[in-house]
Amino acid sequence: MSAIEAPGRTMEIDLVTHAESMTGTRPRLSAHGLVKRYGERVALEASDFELPPATIAAIVGPNGSGKSTLLGCLARTVLHDGRVFLDGEPIERSAPGRVAYLPQRLRLPATATVGEVLALFRRFAGGVADRVAPPPGFVPDERRPLGQLSGGQAQRAALAATLQGRPDLVLLDEPLANLDDDARAATMALLAEHRAAGATILVASPTAVDLLAVVDRVLALRDGRIVHIGPAASFLGRLPLVIWVRLEAGTSGDDLSGLPAALRSRREGDWLALECREEDAVELLRELDARGVPAARIRIGGPEDPTRASPLDRP
Amino acid sequence: MIALAGFHFRTIARGRSSLVAVIGFAMATGIVALLGLDSFRQLGLGAVSPAAVAVLNLALLLPTALGALIGALTVTAGRETGLLAMIRARGLSIAGLIGAAWLAVTGVAWLALVAGFGLAALVVAGNVPLGDMPAFVGLLIVTMAAAATASAVGVLVGTAVRTRLQAALVALAAWFVLAVGLDLVVVGLGVFLRAGEPALLAAVLANPLQAARVLALLLLDASGSVLGPVGAYLLMRFDHLGAVALLAVDLAAWIGAPLGGAILLLRHRDL
Numbered sequence: 001m002s003a004i005e006a007p008g009r010t011m012e013i014d015l016v017t018h019a020e021s022m023t024g025t026r027p028r029l030s031a032h033g034l035v036k037r038y039g040e041r042v043a044l045e046a047s048d049f050e051l052p053p054a055t056i057a058a059i060v061g062p063n064g065s066g067k068s069t070l071l072g073c074l075a076r077t078v079l080h081d082g083r084v085f086l087d088g089e090p091i092e093r094s095a096p097g098r099v100a101y102l103p104q105r106l107r108l109p110a111t112a113t114v115g116e117v118l119a120l121f122r123r124f125a126g127g128v129a130d131r132v133a134p135p136p137g138f139v140p141d142e143r144r145p146l147g148q149l150s151g152g153q154a155q156r157a158a159l160a161a162t163l164q165g166r167p168d169l170v171l172l173d174e175p176l177a178n179l180d181d182d183a184r185a186a187t188m189a190l191l192a193e194h195r196a197a198g199a200t201i202l203v204a205s206p207t208a209v210d211l212l213a214v215v216d217r218v219l220a221l222r223d224g225r226i227v228h229i230g231p232a233a234s235f236l237g238r239l240p241l242v243i244w245v246r247l248e249a250g251t252s253g254d255d256l257s258g259l260p261a262a263l264r265s266r267r268e269g270d271w272l273a274l275e276c277r278e279e280d281a282v283e284l285l286r287e288l289d290a291r292g293v294p295a296a297r298i299r300i301g302g303p304e305d306p307t308r309a310s311p312l313d314r315p
Numbered sequence: 316m317i318a319l320a321g322f323h324f325r326t327i328a329r330g331r332s333s334l335v336a337v338i339g340f341a342m343a344t345g346i347v348a349l350l351g352l353d354s355f356r357q358l359g360l361g362a363v364s365p366a367a368v369a370v371l372n373l374a375l376l377l378p379t380a381l382g383a384l385i386g387a388l389t390v391t392a393g394r395e396t397g398l399l400a401m402i403r404a405r406g407l408s409i410a411g412l413i414g415a416a417w418l419a420v421t422g423v424a425w426l427a428l429v430a431g432f433g434l435a436a437l438v439v440a441g442n443v444p445l446g447d448m449p450a451f452v453g454l455l456i457v458t459m460a461a462a463a464t465a466s467a468v469g470v471l472v473g474t475a476v477r478t479r480l481q482a483a484l485v486a487l488a489a490w491f492v493l494a495v496g497l498d499l500v501v502v503g504l505g506v507f508l509r510a511g512e513p514a515l516l517a518a519v520l521a522n523p524l525q526a527a528r529v530l531a532l533l534l535l536d537a538s539g540s541v542l543g544p545v546g547a548y549l550l551m552r553f554d555h556l557g558a559v560a561l562l563a564v565d566l567a568a569w570i571g572a573p574l575g576g577a578i579l580l581l582r583h584r585d586l
């Protein structure tokens with residue numbers, strides 16, 4: 001057993017020491033012996049892992065655990081030992097446009113317009129039509145310079161640029177940063193559409209909570225090592241079994257009290273506590289998603305106090 | 316690569332500092348051309364060549380400083396902001412990333428040169444015998460080549476350092492060494508060591524700005540007399556065409572070598 005810290009909690013999780021078997025499905029992504037060192041310090045020493053096509057995987061772990069380094073290795077922007085394969089071929093030999101990468105804290109040139117950024121990445125998308133178009137209003141006005149956009153608008157423009165074309169492997173480093181509830185929901189829906197079209201998507205996040213409504217697998221890192229990889233349900237099964245929903249002003253939460261996956265519910269101030277069985281946690285999150293509850297209003301954590309639960313944003 | 320170069324070019328050219336540099340250089344060139352025209356006319360010399368000589372030093376200093384500085388900043392900023400990583404993941408090679416940055420920065424430096432020489436051409440237009448125009452155009456081409464070498468050096472600096480502040484400081488230091496420092500060293504050591512013409516020629520070839528200056532003066536004055544012993548040695552050893560070719564190849568090498576170095580360096584670094 002090993003430990004990984006979620007904000008406010010410490011969870012015991014299984015240490016994975018071998019590649020996850022994907023019997024019957026050719027892996028889209030295979031990583032073998034990935035090691036990244038900065039001088040003497042080992043930033044990443046990941047055990048082998050594979051991911052099938054049409055999968056969304058969350059890479060979770062505390063700050064400095066190696067999430068961005070792992071994505072950089074997969075994106076070929078960070079030099080490393082070990083090999084990465086895309087559909088069985090070395091990733092460095094993959095056709096242009098098959099891998100899309102959104103780095104953390106991306107800052108595109110302030111003098112470029114949204115349209116210019118989209119046009120640039122369209123050129124690098126392999127000359128194919130977009131697999132999925134972003135929803136109306138997701139992309140800011142194409143004539144506006146990026147320097148005039150808010151952080152959230154710039155992030156949406158960057159996401160739209162990243163997801164252009166038909167990337168088979170999408171690597172997103174904290175893509176929900178700066179996004180409001182609606183934009184987060186739209187981004188989740190966009191990722192789900194790309195998954196439905198066959199893309200394998202890895203999303204790095206300090207917590208899994210904001211992603212669990214859509215992710216299939218969770219890959220947890222600690223101190224540069226993979227300490228858990230498996231279905232999202234098994235990850236959730238190790239979390240406390242109260243899902244907190246922050247209620248909007250003036251609402252009672254009664255419409256959420258009777259969700260089938262919830263065993264019971266109770267009101268705590270502005271919060272609604274939904275208790276559930278381990279194996280029903282993912283289903284409950286999906287029910288909440290179906291009811292239009294944005295991930296930003298959801299926390300998973302201790303039964304006594306939602307402010308100590310795994311957060312997205314503290315009140 | 317061309318698409319990325321165009322993107323870089325537009326974003327750099329729209330930047331306030333680039334606009335100030337281009338307009339400032341154009342105005343300075345116009346003024347220098349005007350002053351040069353007036354003073355050299357009193358000596359009874361032709362119109363274009365003296366004015367062009369007056370413009371030459373300016374054109375070899377400001378656009379090269381611009382190229383070195385922006386070259387370094389473009390690469391470093393691209394790495395700091397994640398843009399290069401994003402594009403690299405999409406499949407563009409390291410050589411493509413470097414080549415795009417160099418093309419864009421060189422384009423901006425050329426924009427400054429064309430604006431400056433355009434204004435200078437307007438200033439001297441009334442006094443120019445048509446026969447002098449090829450020399451004027453040759454001067455422009457040589458200064459463009461010098462700007463391209465400085466941009467390549469800037470791009471190399473950008474791959475070698477981590478932050479934009481380091482990039483700016485190292486690029487300006489490198490430019491200062493090429494523009495002034497090496498000349499001072501050559502003057503000092505040349506006198507001390509009694510260096511002969513071959514050593515002086517080697518010193519010229521080792522400095523792209525000096526090579527460009529000599530090449531430009533050879534274009535303006537085929538006899539090479541304004542170049543003193545180095546010019547005489549060059550023409551005696553290589554004749555006029557050979558000397559021009561040697562200096563042109565030297566400038567091309569000063570573009571290729573830094574860019575090759577930048578590609579090698581970036582291949583062994585994280586983006």
